[in-house]
Amino acid sequence: MxxxxxxxxxxxxxxxxxxxxxxxxxxxxxxxxxxxxxxxxxxxxxxxxxxxxxxxxxxxxxxxxxxxxxxxGGAPMFTEQVLASIIRFYGHAMQGFMAPYLEKNIQAMVEVQTQMADKAQSFTPEMWSRFMTMQSPVLQGLMGSYVEQSKSAFQQMQEQMQKNADQVLGAFGLKRP
Known part of the structure:
Protein backbone atom coordinates (compact mmCIF):
# COMPACT_ATOMS: atom_id res chain seq x y z
CA MET A 1 0.00 0.00 0.00
CA GLY A 73 -13.33 40.22 -11.39
CA GLY A 74 -16.85 41.59 -11.60
CA ALA A 75 -19.21 38.64 -11.00
CA PRO A 76 -18.65 37.64 -7.38
CA MET A 77 -20.06 34.38 -6.09
CA PHE A 78 -20.07 35.38 -2.42
CA THR A 79 -22.09 38.23 -0.99
CA GLU A 80 -20.64 40.38 1.79
CA GLN A 81 -23.05 38.66 4.20
CA VAL A 82 -21.77 35.20 3.22
CA LEU A 83 -18.14 36.27 3.57
CA ALA A 84 -18.86 37.86 6.97
CA SER A 85 -20.60 34.65 8.10
CA ILE A 86 -17.65 32.54 7.01
CA ILE A 87 -15.27 34.81 8.95
CA ARG A 88 -17.48 34.48 12.05
CA PHE A 89 -17.12 30.69 11.94
CA TYR A 90 -13.35 30.94 12.49
CA GLY A 91 -12.61 30.23 16.13
CA HIS A 92 -16.23 29.28 16.75
CA ALA A 93 -17.17 25.83 18.06
CA MET A 94 -18.88 25.17 14.71
CA GLN A 95 -15.70 25.73 12.68
CA GLY A 96 -14.87 22.03 12.52
CA PHE A 97 -18.32 21.22 11.17
CA MET A 98 -18.47 23.98 8.60
CA ALA A 99 -15.88 22.63 6.14
CA PRO A 100 -17.48 19.17 5.77
CA TYR A 101 -20.93 20.78 5.51
CA LEU A 102 -19.82 23.15 2.76
CA GLU A 103 -17.89 20.38 1.01
CA LYS A 104 -20.94 18.07 0.94
CA ASN A 105 -23.16 20.87 -0.35
CA ILE A 106 -20.73 21.84 -3.09
CA GLN A 107 -20.37 18.17 -4.07
CA ALA A 108 -24.16 17.90 -4.27
CA MET A 109 -24.25 20.97 -6.53
CA VAL A 110 -21.52 19.45 -8.74
CA GLU A 111 -23.64 16.29 -9.05
CA VAL A 112 -26.69 18.37 -10.02
CA GLN A 113 -24.59 20.24 -12.59
CA THR A 114 -23.26 16.95 -14.01
CA GLN A 115 -26.76 15.48 -14.26
CA MET A 116 -28.00 18.63 -15.96
CA ALA A 117 -25.10 18.54 -18.44
CA ASP A 118 -25.75 14.85 -19.19
CA LYS A 119 -29.42 15.49 -19.85
CA ALA A 120 -28.76 18.69 -21.82
CA GLN A 121 -26.55 17.00 -24.43
CA SER A 122 -29.59 15.60 -26.22
CA PHE A 123 -31.53 18.88 -26.16
CA THR A 124 -32.27 20.68 -29.41
CA PRO A 125 -32.63 24.49 -29.38
CA GLU A 126 -36.41 24.07 -29.37
CA MET A 127 -36.25 21.71 -26.42
CA TRP A 128 -34.03 24.18 -24.54
CA SER A 129 -36.52 26.93 -25.23
CA ARG A 130 -39.38 24.85 -23.84
CA PHE A 131 -37.24 23.76 -20.91
CA MET A 132 -36.38 27.32 -19.99
CA THR A 133 -39.90 28.73 -20.34
CA MET A 134 -41.69 26.24 -18.10
CA GLN A 135 -40.88 24.61 -14.83
CA SER A 136 -39.29 21.33 -15.74
CA PRO A 137 -39.87 18.24 -13.61
CA VAL A 138 -36.26 17.26 -14.35
CA LEU A 139 -34.99 20.51 -12.82
CA GLN A 140 -37.33 20.14 -9.88
CA GLY A 141 -36.10 16.58 -9.36
CA LEU A 142 -32.46 17.62 -9.50
CA MET A 143 -32.97 20.52 -7.11
CA GLY A 144 -35.05 18.29 -4.83
CA SER A 145 -32.14 15.86 -4.75
CA TYR A 146 -29.75 18.71 -3.87
CA VAL A 147 -32.05 19.92 -1.09
CA GLU A 148 -32.28 16.40 0.32
CA GLN A 149 -28.50 16.00 0.26
CA SER A 150 -28.07 19.39 1.91
CA LYS A 151 -30.63 18.47 4.56
CA SER A 152 -28.86 15.16 5.16
CA ALA A 153 -25.48 16.88 5.53
CA PHE A 154 -26.98 19.34 8.02
CA GLN A 155 -28.57 16.51 10.01
CA GLN A 156 -25.25 14.65 10.10
CA MET A 157 -23.57 17.81 11.33
CA GLN A 158 -26.21 18.20 14.09
CA GLU A 159 -25.81 14.56 15.14
CA GLN A 160 -22.04 14.97 15.34
CA MET A 161 -22.48 18.11 17.44
CA GLN A 162 -24.79 16.24 19.81
CA LYS A 163 -22.26 13.40 20.15
CA ASN A 164 -19.51 15.91 20.88
CA ALA A 165 -21.67 17.69 23.45
CA ASP A 166 -22.51 14.35 25.10
CA GLN A 167 -18.79 13.52 25.29
CA VAL A 168 -17.95 16.88 26.84
CA LEU A 169 -20.79 16.61 29.35
CA GLY A 170 -19.82 13.00 30.08
CA ALA A 171 -16.30 14.12 30.91
CA PHE A 172 -17.83 16.24 33.69
CA GLY A 173 -20.15 13.45 34.82
CA LEU A 174 -23.20 15.17 33.36
CA LYS A 175 -25.85 13.91 30.96
CA ARG A 176 -28.20 15.74 28.66
CA PRO A 177 -31.81 15.80 29.89
Whole structure:
Protein backbone atom coordinates (compact mmCIF):
# COMPACT_ATOMS: atom_id res chain seq x y z
CA MET A 1 0.00 0.00 0.00
CA UNK A 2 2.83 2.40 0.77
CA UNK A 3 4.24 1.76 -2.72
CA UNK A 4 0.97 3.01 -4.25
CA UNK A 5 1.00 6.11 -2.09
CA UNK A 6 4.60 6.84 -3.01
CA UNK A 7 3.78 6.36 -6.72
CA UNK A 8 0.78 8.67 -6.40
CA UNK A 9 2.90 11.29 -4.66
CA UNK A 10 5.58 11.19 -7.35
CA UNK A 11 2.93 11.48 -10.09
CA UNK A 12 1.57 14.63 -8.47
CA UNK A 13 2.34 17.75 -10.45
CA UNK A 14 4.54 20.12 -8.47
CA UNK A 15 4.45 23.87 -8.88
CA UNK A 16 7.08 25.89 -7.07
CA UNK A 17 6.44 29.43 -5.88
CA UNK A 18 9.53 31.58 -5.75
CA UNK A 19 10.04 34.66 -3.54
CA UNK A 20 9.61 36.90 -6.59
CA UNK A 21 5.98 35.64 -6.66
CA UNK A 22 6.57 33.59 -9.80
CA UNK A 23 5.16 30.11 -10.18
CA UNK A 24 7.24 27.41 -11.83
CA UNK A 25 5.59 24.25 -13.20
CA UNK A 26 8.09 21.41 -12.83
CA UNK A 27 6.15 19.24 -15.34
CA UNK A 28 6.38 21.72 -18.20
CA UNK A 29 9.65 23.31 -16.97
CA UNK A 30 8.15 26.76 -17.45
CA UNK A 31 6.88 29.68 -15.45
CA UNK A 32 3.09 29.86 -15.24
CA UNK A 33 0.49 32.34 -14.06
CA UNK A 34 -2.42 32.11 -11.65
CA UNK A 35 -4.64 31.80 -14.73
CA UNK A 36 -2.68 28.67 -15.67
CA UNK A 37 -3.15 27.27 -12.17
CA UNK A 38 -6.87 28.04 -12.46
CA UNK A 39 -6.91 26.08 -15.71
CA UNK A 40 -5.30 23.13 -13.92
CA UNK A 41 -8.14 23.28 -11.40
CA UNK A 42 -10.72 23.48 -14.19
CA UNK A 43 -9.07 20.46 -15.85
CA UNK A 44 -9.23 18.64 -12.50
CA UNK A 45 -5.47 18.10 -12.57
CA UNK A 46 -3.81 16.91 -9.38
CA UNK A 47 -1.11 19.31 -8.26
CA UNK A 48 0.58 20.81 -5.25
CA UNK A 49 2.11 24.26 -4.90
CA UNK A 50 5.23 24.36 -2.78
CA UNK A 51 7.28 27.26 -1.51
CA UNK A 52 10.54 26.94 -3.45
CA UNK A 53 12.65 27.94 -0.44
CA UNK A 54 11.01 25.95 2.38
CA UNK A 55 9.15 23.19 0.51
CA UNK A 56 6.02 24.06 2.49
CA UNK A 57 2.70 23.14 0.83
CA UNK A 58 1.04 26.49 -0.01
CA UNK A 59 -1.63 25.14 -2.37
CA UNK A 60 -4.49 26.52 -0.25
CA UNK A 61 -3.11 30.06 -0.30
CA UNK A 62 -2.73 29.93 -4.10
CA UNK A 63 -6.29 28.62 -4.49
CA UNK A 64 -7.52 31.40 -2.20
CA UNK A 65 -5.63 33.92 -4.37
CA UNK A 66 -7.48 32.59 -7.43
CA UNK A 67 -10.81 32.91 -5.62
CA UNK A 68 -9.91 36.46 -4.58
CA UNK A 69 -9.13 37.39 -8.20
CA UNK A 70 -12.38 35.79 -9.39
CA UNK A 71 -14.36 37.62 -6.73
CA UNK A 72 -12.76 40.94 -7.70
CA GLY A 73 -13.33 40.22 -11.39
CA GLY A 74 -16.85 41.59 -11.60
CA ALA A 75 -19.21 38.64 -11.00
CA PRO A 76 -18.65 37.64 -7.38
CA MET A 77 -20.06 34.38 -6.09
CA PHE A 78 -20.07 35.38 -2.42
CA THR A 79 -22.09 38.23 -0.99
CA GLU A 80 -20.64 40.38 1.79
CA GLN A 81 -23.05 38.66 4.20
CA VAL A 82 -21.77 35.20 3.22
CA LEU A 83 -18.14 36.27 3.57
CA ALA A 84 -18.86 37.86 6.97
CA SER A 85 -20.60 34.65 8.10
CA ILE A 86 -17.65 32.54 7.01
CA ILE A 87 -15.27 34.81 8.95
CA ARG A 88 -17.48 34.48 12.05
CA PHE A 89 -17.12 30.69 11.94
CA TYR A 90 -13.35 30.94 12.49
CA GLY A 91 -12.61 30.23 16.13
CA HIS A 92 -16.23 29.28 16.75
CA ALA A 93 -17.17 25.83 18.06
CA MET A 94 -18.88 25.17 14.71
CA GLN A 95 -15.70 25.73 12.68
CA GLY A 96 -14.87 22.03 12.52
CA PHE A 97 -18.32 21.22 11.17
CA MET A 98 -18.47 23.98 8.60
CA ALA A 99 -15.88 22.63 6.14
CA PRO A 100 -17.48 19.17 5.77
CA TYR A 101 -20.93 20.78 5.51
CA LEU A 102 -19.82 23.15 2.76
CA GLU A 103 -17.89 20.38 1.01
CA LYS A 104 -20.94 18.07 0.94
CA ASN A 105 -23.16 20.87 -0.35
CA ILE A 106 -20.73 21.84 -3.09
CA GLN A 107 -20.37 18.17 -4.07
CA ALA A 108 -24.16 17.90 -4.27
CA MET A 109 -24.25 20.97 -6.53
CA VAL A 110 -21.52 19.45 -8.74
CA GLU A 111 -23.64 16.29 -9.05
CA VAL A 112 -26.69 18.37 -10.02
CA GLN A 113 -24.59 20.24 -12.59
CA THR A 114 -23.26 16.95 -14.01
CA GLN A 115 -26.76 15.48 -14.26
CA MET A 116 -28.00 18.63 -15.96
CA ALA A 117 -25.10 18.54 -18.44
CA ASP A 118 -25.75 14.85 -19.19
CA LYS A 119 -29.42 15.49 -19.85
CA ALA A 120 -28.76 18.69 -21.82
CA GLN A 121 -26.55 17.00 -24.43
CA SER A 122 -29.59 15.60 -26.22
CA PHE A 123 -31.53 18.88 -26.16
CA THR A 124 -32.27 20.68 -29.41
CA PRO A 125 -32.63 24.49 -29.38
CA GLU A 126 -36.41 24.07 -29.37
CA MET A 127 -36.25 21.71 -26.42
CA TRP A 128 -34.03 24.18 -24.54
CA SER A 129 -36.52 26.93 -25.23
CA ARG A 130 -39.38 24.85 -23.84
CA PHE A 131 -37.24 23.76 -20.91
CA MET A 132 -36.38 27.32 -19.99
CA THR A 133 -39.90 28.73 -20.34
CA MET A 134 -41.69 26.24 -18.10
CA GLN A 135 -40.88 24.61 -14.83
CA SER A 136 -39.29 21.33 -15.74
CA PRO A 137 -39.87 18.24 -13.61
CA VAL A 138 -36.26 17.26 -14.35
CA LEU A 139 -34.99 20.51 -12.82
CA GLN A 140 -37.33 20.14 -9.88
CA GLY A 141 -36.10 16.58 -9.36
CA LEU A 142 -32.46 17.62 -9.50
CA MET A 143 -32.97 20.52 -7.11
CA GLY A 144 -35.05 18.29 -4.83
CA SER A 145 -32.14 15.86 -4.75
CA TYR A 146 -29.75 18.71 -3.87
CA VAL A 147 -32.05 19.92 -1.09
CA GLU A 148 -32.28 16.40 0.32
CA GLN A 149 -28.50 16.00 0.26
CA SER A 150 -28.07 19.39 1.91
CA LYS A 151 -30.63 18.47 4.56
CA SER A 152 -28.86 15.16 5.16
CA ALA A 153 -25.48 16.88 5.53
CA PHE A 154 -26.98 19.34 8.02
CA GLN A 155 -28.57 16.51 10.01
CA GLN A 156 -25.25 14.65 10.10
CA MET A 157 -23.57 17.81 11.33
CA GLN A 158 -26.21 18.20 14.09
CA GLU A 159 -25.81 14.56 15.14
CA GLN A 160 -22.04 14.97 15.34
CA MET A 161 -22.48 18.11 17.44
CA GLN A 162 -24.79 16.24 19.81
CA LYS A 163 -22.26 13.40 20.15
CA ASN A 164 -19.51 15.91 20.88
CA ALA A 165 -21.67 17.69 23.45
CA ASP A 166 -22.51 14.35 25.10
CA GLN A 167 -18.79 13.52 25.29
CA VAL A 168 -17.95 16.88 26.84
CA LEU A 169 -20.79 16.61 29.35
CA GLY A 170 -19.82 13.00 30.08
CA ALA A 171 -16.30 14.12 30.91
CA PHE A 172 -17.83 16.24 33.69
CA GLY A 173 -20.15 13.45 34.82
CA LEU A 174 -23.20 15.17 33.36
CA LYS A 175 -25.85 13.91 30.96
CA ARG A 176 -28.20 15.74 28.66
CA PRO A 177 -31.81 15.80 29.89
Missing amino acids: QGKKAAAKSAERVIKKYPNRRLYDTDSSAYITLADVKQLVMDQATFVVRDAKTGEDITRSILLQIILEEEA
